[in-house]
Amino acid sequence: MTNNAPPDIKNLLQRLQTELAETAYSFDTAHPLSGGTANFIYRAALATPLPDGTKDVVIKHGEAFLASNGDFELSKSRCLAEERSLRALAQCPPVTSPLFSIRAPRLLYFDQETCTQVQEYQQSAVALKTFILKNYPSPTPEALRASYVALGRDLGRWLRFFHNWGSAPEQKDLRDVAAGNSEMQGLKHWVNYVRLAQTIDHFPEILGGCAQLFGDIAKVTQDELRDESKLRVIHGDFWPGNILLRDEPLGSGEMPVFVVDWELCQLAMVAELFEFVLFKGVDAGAWVIQGLVEGYGTVDADFAFRTALHVGTHLVVFGSTVPDWGTPGQVERAVREGRDVIVKAWDRDRQWFEEHPTLRVLFKFT
Numbered sequence: 215m216t217n218n219a220p221p222d223i224k225n226l227l228q229r230l231q232t233e234l235a236e237t238a239y240s241f242d243t244a245h246p247l248s249g250g251t252a253n254f255i256y257r258a259a260l261a262t263p264l265p266d267g268t269k270d271v272v273i274k275h276g277e278a279f280l281a282s283n284g285d286f287e288l289s290k291s292r293c294l295a296e297e298r299s300l301r302a303l304a305q306c307p308p309v310t311s312p313l314f315s316i317r318a319p320r321l322l323y324f325d326q327e328t329c330t331q332v333q334e335y336q337q338s339a340v341a342l343k344t345f346i347l348k349n350y351p352s353p354t355p356e357a358l359r360a361s362y363v364a365l366g367r368d369l370g371r372w373l374r375f376f377h378n379w380g381s382a383p384e385q386k387d388l389r390d391v392a393a394g395n396s397e398m399q400g401l402k403h404w405v406n407y408v409r410l411a412q413t414i415d416h417f418p419e420i421l422g423g424c425a426q427l428f429g430d431i432a433k434v435t436q437d438e439l440r441d442e443s444k445l446r447v448i449h450g451d452f453w454p455g456n457i458l459l460r461d462e463p464l465g466s467g468e469m470p471v472f473v474v475d476w477e478l479c480q481l482a483m484v485a486e487l488f489e490f491v492l493f494k495g496v497d498a499g500a501w502v503i504q505g506l507v508e509g510y511g512t513v514d515a516d517f518a519f520r521t522a523l524h525v526g527t528h529l530v531v532f533g534s535t536v537p538d539w540g541t542p543g544q545v546e547r548a549v550r551e552g553r554d555v556i557v558k559a560w561d562r563d564r565q566w567f568e569e570h571p572t573l574r575v576l577f578k579f580t
Contacts, residue, residue: 239322251280255272268335276292303317314365340460347494364464420546489533507576515577522558
């Protein structure tokens with residue numbers, strides 16, 4: 215931990231204005247954007263539009279601690295990992311369909327010494343999580359199923375393409391960057407798997423018999439990280455909060471979709487979408503899962519069970535701690551559901567999953 219406090223927002227903006235004053239990204243005004251847990255993120259209005267007409271950009275600045283908690287120490291190496299990832303992804307073509315065009319945002323500027331970067335800004339964009347909660351109530355109208363399945367399908371196609379592309383010999387440098395991002399890998403492991411056992415005391419009636427299992431899971435997943443030969447480049451934080459799309463009706467034309475926040479480059483997506491169903495009764499979550507799995511395509515049973523294990527872990531660890539996400543009864547339901555998913559994934563009980571109303575799709579293409 216560190217005694218550094220997050221810098222005063224006004225002073226930080228002044229520092230950023232000074233840093234960028236002699237660049238093409240000199241800006242007049244800037245406003246904080248939501249979602250800045252690890253880094254400070256702003257939408258900035260450029261003093262002079264870029265040659266292509268761009269007037270607004272995203273400025274992202276990293277310190278050696280969380281933007282949201284100055285007492286939580288965090289290596290600035292994450293900023294370099296994101297910069298290298300975005301530069302590599304500039305060579306990766308978007309995945310397109312008549313409805314969506316999915317890609318990472320363009321990196322416009324990066325200073326390794328200050329850990330300040332400038333990225334492309336998407337106008338009128340909201341996170342997929344916000345989009346679903348804002349626009350579609352429970353029950354979600356059946357007429358919208360096709361659009362949400364299509365969105366999930368294109369996200370799945372993009373994810374599969376990215377995983378295959380990242381495994382190609384030409385992307386060795388990117389894999390080296392991801393392998394070197396060990397601190398963030400360790401942080402993600404602690405957040406997802408080490409904390410799993412810590413939830414037992416909060417829900418003893420539901421999780422009381424899980425101590426040995428949760429300990430075994432933490433050990434096995436830690437061992438996975440040690441065998442770099444079997445690791446692949448992944449996004450590391452692929453969830454609805456990092457999928458940006460325009461705040462307009464689906465199906466109204468080709469919609470650009472950005473996959474953002476690459477500093478964890480080392481699949482909470484399915485679990486978060488499942489939580490829409492568990493906590494809000496919003497069927498759109500299940501429909502996007504369906505499309506995501508269809509778009510990703512054929513996988514082996516090991517992959518499906520490993521995905522399910524992560525889904526269950528996420529439900530227990532995060533589904534029980536997100537403030538104001540649901541009632542105490544809904545939280546207990548999510549923890550109980552997560553426990554069952556973990557146990558059945560660990561036991562490789564395929565029949566149980568094939569009878570599950572939402573997660574059976576995980577085994578549809580195995």
